[in-house]
Amino acid sequence: MTAVEITFVEGGALTSVPGFQATGVACGLKKDGALDLALVYSAHPCAGAALFTTNAFKAAPVLYDQRVVRANPAGLRAVVINSGCANACTGEQGMRDAEATAAIAAELLGIGRDDVLVMSTGVIGQLLPMSKIKSGLFAAAQALDSTLEGGHRAARAIMTTDTRPKEVAVRVRVGGSEYTIAGMAKGAGMIHPHMATMLSLIVTDAPITAPLAQKALAEATEVSFNMITVDGDMSTNDTVALLANGQADMPPIVQEGSPAYQNFCQALTQVATFLAQGLVRDGEGATRFVEITVGGARSRAEAKQVAMSVATSLLVKTAIYGQDANWGRIVCAVGYSGVEIVPNKVRVWLGDLELVRNGGPYQVDEARASAILAQTDIPIRIDLGLGAEEATVWTSDLSHAYVDINAHYRT
């Protein structure tokens, strides 16, 4: 098998991928005049793939995009993303507004309506102010930019309570050919699989069929976006989409299981994981990035269930915020996870410190624990002692700032 080389592109953005243009404009959806409308455009038709929230209340743009991806999986050309208004729980008018957004963009760009995806994020239950969207799209279509700055502006325009943009690009070199995968994403609350409250758009110039793109996106998402939680709330708008314009000079990726497909999956997973971890690091009020790995499980599903139980425990999250090595709360959350465990087989590590062995306290060195908890990144490892499967999830701590942000989100 040919060696594959995957390298991060410094300062990468969506526009690191040849053939993509992007921009972000301010159209008045955000009160503070910040960028709030992103437009991404591909000069060539793209194979498209997308995954959506499993929330029963799906926002209008989610329902709309599901239809478009089904109808036109190989001809996508543009994505419109607005922040400040989720266009969720907005009924038939909301659906008409999503359709109109796509139609306006299509007309401005001279492409078909079914070539355009739309995404929205922000407050639930308010109608999109369509005149603002319309003038914003007009400005954005003029401002489309193939330089890095265009991508950076798009990444900033999709932010809500995010404090910084999340974007990344990787270059893949394998057997003389080269392609790029780049992505952007936004959090930062209502983050819980499947999916997190998040929007993410990933683009590539790799030539790949739509069905394989969908499969690769599902694989990558399962170990990245679906393994993060900030607050356990799953939103109405979560969307991750992948557009592949096929412009890289290489044989197309057409077969699942082929080395080319595996390389693509690996690189795509790196991009998705980088973005997913970025969402957690910038989670609402987050002061810590917590990596929870559960091993020794009978199955990956059980490992994930236990890890998520710990990751969503308010008591674990507040203890980490308080830099308190309260391992009792960790084993407690393991105990109520719903997975059948054997208490006295459970081991828990905080960093290199084995806090719990045989279900009871072991190396409870408070000084060392405090030093570990003073780090920005907190690794927690749990071994169930029941099997060989494992899973890793990422979460943030629960701070005063989370309460600040969410007590007065709409005001």
Place this chain on the structure above:
Amino acid sequence: MTAVEITFVEGGALTSVPGFQATGVACGLKKDGALDLALVYSAHPCAGAALFTTNAFKAAPVLYDQRVVRANPAGLRAVVINSGCANACTGEQGMRDAEATAAIAAELLGIGRDDVLVMSTGVIGQLLPMSKIKSGLFAAAQALDSTLEGGHRAARAIMTTDTRPKEVAVRVRVGGSEYTIAGMAKGAGMIHPHMATMLSLIVTDAPITAPLAQKALAEATEVSFNMITVDGDMSTNDTVALLANGQADMPPIVQEGSPAYQNFCQALTQVATFLAQGLVRDGEGATRFVEITVGGARSRAEAKQVAMSVATSLLVKTAIYGQDANWGRIVCAVGYSGVEIVPNKVRVWLGDLELVRNGGPYQVDEARASAILAQTDIPIRIDLGLGAEEATVWTSDLSHAYVDINAHYRT
């Protein structure tokens, strides 16, 4: 059917029930010198019933009591409850300490070891300081008191982060006979069914068999303690126990479905509900008491699942703390509850204000909503429009004070 009259006893305590003595002493488990050891004693053998946490990590006193209730369901005489140390995740030494606690109490009281239940609440993973327990029990056995003050002291001694004791007594009059049911409970974090992090002891002089007492306790708990959530964390120590000394002058309750049994269940449910609601009202950092009723469900189980999804949503809880009528977060939590719903049939009321109809905004009167959210008690009603079943759960808001309390619990 004879009319039953159930009245609250003003200032009631466990010792409102004839035949029960109680007290609380300070034996040094709490750093601030507050009461931390409760002893409850019955002059007569009691039929006993108990329900325990379903957490896989069961604390030593839970495992111990499960054995005692099985071995001696009709002869219980005393309950020892300590706060400050949960005796959980303490291995074999923890079990020996639970046994020793019961043995010391039995010797001091001149009863059998198997006549004594023990309960613990506090920090997980620390061994019981047995010399303190021993001297505390010695003092408590001397101080047993059949006046109200004895019951009040016991209720204060079981508190951890509770800000006030939770106790209640009701008198039941039916067909010329009269009996009393009284209970106490403690919260105030790690509150989530089944059970909440809670200890509760209920006593009565009603004559009832142990199997019927168990059945009645399960029925009452299902609509009271199992319907509350503060933070979604289920503890290792949750226990609710019922002791019935049979001293009331009335025919014994021996048949399920009999009017006497139904009256008993009704009164017991009142006691349990009062205590459960008291736990939520005094939940860690709580500034609001939120009653969430989900109706129009296909089954009670689905109604409860939806109500719990809303009740545990951090975004709903922080919005209520911030007095923000963010109904979008409510429908979002309905949407990810896992229950199959039809979005456009969903209606949501905040008090008398119908915020959501047909899955979208309806009477969104922000001024009226703000007035309702300024109340201490916040009623939320959700109608799924799918059936005739309903369920009610109680929760608190999520405040800065919750984070304060839990970031530094052990220090």
